[in-house]
Amino acid sequence: MAQDTREQLLDAAERLFSERGVRASSVRDITRSAGANTAAVNYHFGSKLGLLQAVCARRLKPLNAERIAGLVLLAEAPETPRLECILRAFLQPAFTMFREHPEFMRLFAALHVAPDNMRSLVYRNTDSEQLVRMLRKTLPRALPEASAQELFWRVHFIVGAMSIAFTGSPDIGLLSAGEVARDSDPVMLERLIDFGAAGLSAIPAFEALALPGDSR
Amino acid sequence: MAQDTREQLLDAAERLFSERGVRASSVRDITRSAGANTAAVNYHFGSKLGLLQAVCARRLKPLNAERIAGLVLLAEAPETPRLECILRAFLQPAFTMFREHPEFMRLFAALHVAPDNMRSLVYRNTDSEQLVRMLRKTLPRALPEASAQELFWRVHFIVGAMSIAFTGSPDIGLLSAGEVARDSDPVMLERLIDFGAAGLSAIPAFEALALPGDSR
DNA sequence: GTCTATAGGTGGATAGAC
DNA sequence: GTCTATCCACCTATAGAC
Known part of the structure; x- marks a missing residue:
């Protein structure tokens, strides 16, 4: 049951990392929650950070593959793609992932602004370079x-x-108790596409300030 | 030198929390870096989390005061305030704080999407309710x-x-090495105001999907 | 207020039997 | 591949002298 233990460890780590933070989730907590023994993490992933990297790669690889496929379709079309379509190709897979694995997308959002030492791990083996391309x-x-x-x-x-859409904000419930409800995920996606398309299309009011390094 | 030790502890904690994360910064690291003895944190702040709360309140209180003052000015003016002015009243103080204390704003950004247990501390004694009002x-x-x-x-x-503007992104340097430079802070502020004003003004394409709870 | 010493516990990682 | 037992470094918090 090697494969099974591996998956269970990934599941448990994903959940605990997301709920308590990476540092606050001990290897012991994770293995206990996965029904494995204490040494399993080191056997399967080498270390706790190896486990974190595997957790990220497992979700980000298919997520980015879906994004890339959508963008390739738009790139191959003869007509100029609509901005909203590009944004949808980028955001829709993330929201689908959020519906299926909300814990991971919250973890991912947190890692995005975490101190540098952790960020470097996240993007390994995820085809992120191709996505950016x-x-x-x-x-x-x-x-x-x-x-x-x-x-x-x-x-x-x-x-x-997008990170805020996935994590909520600390204000929610604290500062606007009851007045603002959490929207459903599809609504949040449309909300973000509207917002992002308008923001991307904004005409800079400060073009003159642009730095010399700002080429192209 | 009680006041002095207190401040030094706050400074050291702010820096270490920001660079390594809250959990990864031990009380021993902090006191050593502050030139104080190991027991100082518990004497002055009761606990490590008490220290974190004090670190946040020290910066957020004046930051929010400045934002509120700017918004009050706009609210008292007879004419309808321009959207860009409202955004500037909200964002400019944050960028000023980022110039003076970048470590804090990075810590703040990270806490924003951190697991719930930590988020609740951050906003205590910061006049955030009035800012939202x-x-x-x-x-x-x-x-x-x-x-x-x-x-x-x-x-x-x-x-x-804004959090991304303060923390950079994991992609920067990793995925676009050398091609995209970090802009100066004033440029980033104007960039964000342009982007935010356009996003706020976007016309929702999905009005029909709005939920019943979506009032006003 | 400051310091040392230490209690009391948990951390990641490994050795070595099965 | 799985498990137990264990190493030892490190953690927060406190007691109690100064």
């Missing part, structure tokens, strides 16, 4: 006016906004 | 068409985007 191929076609620098940051702003 | 008073004037629900989430999207 496809974004850089499709987005400028829909937004020929925008500089690469501008697009780069705006895409990352959208990633930050 | 002022946003809810000013924003609908500039955006009378948008529902409260819509505005709520879009403001949070902007907060998520």
Whole structure:
């Protein structure tokens, strides 16, 4: 049952890392929760950080594959892709993943802004380079006016906004108790596409300030 | 030198929490880095979490005070405030704080999407309720068409985007090595205001999907 | 207020039997 | 591949002298 133990460890780690944080989840907690013995993590993944990396790769690889496939379709079409379609190709798979594995997407959101030492692990073996390549191929076609620098940051702003959609905000319930309900995931996706498409299309009011390094 | 030790502890904790994470920074590391003795944290703050709360309150209280003051000015003006001005009142103080204490704003960004147990501490004694009240008073004037629900989430999207501006992204340097440089802070502020104002003004394409709970 | 010493517990990782 | 037992470094918090 080697495969089975491996999967159970990944499941348990994903859940505990997400709920309590990576550092706060001990290898002992994880193996106990997975019904495995204490040494299993080190046997299967080498170390706790190896386990974290495997947790990320398991979800990010298919997620990015789906994103890339959608973007390739848009890139191959003869007409210029609509901005909303590009955003949907990027965001829809993430929301689908969130429906199926909300714990992972919350963990992923947290790792996104975590201290550097952890961030470097997350993207290994996830085809992220190819995803970025496809974004850089499709987005400028829909937004020929925008500089690469501008697009780069705006895409990352959208990633930050997505993280909030997945984690909620600390204010929710604390500051607006009862007044604002959590929306369903499909609504949040549409909300984010509307927001992101408008943000990406914004006309910079400060073009004159752009740095020399800001080329293309 | 009681005050002095206290401040030094806050400084050291802010830096270490930000660089390594809260959990990864031990009380011993903090006291050593502050030049204080091991028991100082417990004497001055009761516990490690008490120290974290004090670290947050020290920065968030003046930050929110500045934001609130700016929003009050806009609210008292006879004419309808421009959306960009409201956003600037909210974002400018944060970027000023980032210039003076980048470690704190990175820590704050990380805590924003951290597991729940830590988030509850952050906002105590920070006048966040009043800040939200002022946003809810000013924003609908500039955006009378948008529902409260819509505005709520879009403001949070902007907060998520801001977090990315402060922490950078894991992709930076990793996926786009050398091609995209980090911009100066003032440029990032203007970038975020442009992006956020456009996003806030976006016309929802899915109004029909809005939930019954989505009032006002 | 500051310090040392230490209690009392948990951490990741491994050795070696099965 | 799985398990037990164990190493030892490290953690937070406190007691009690100064």
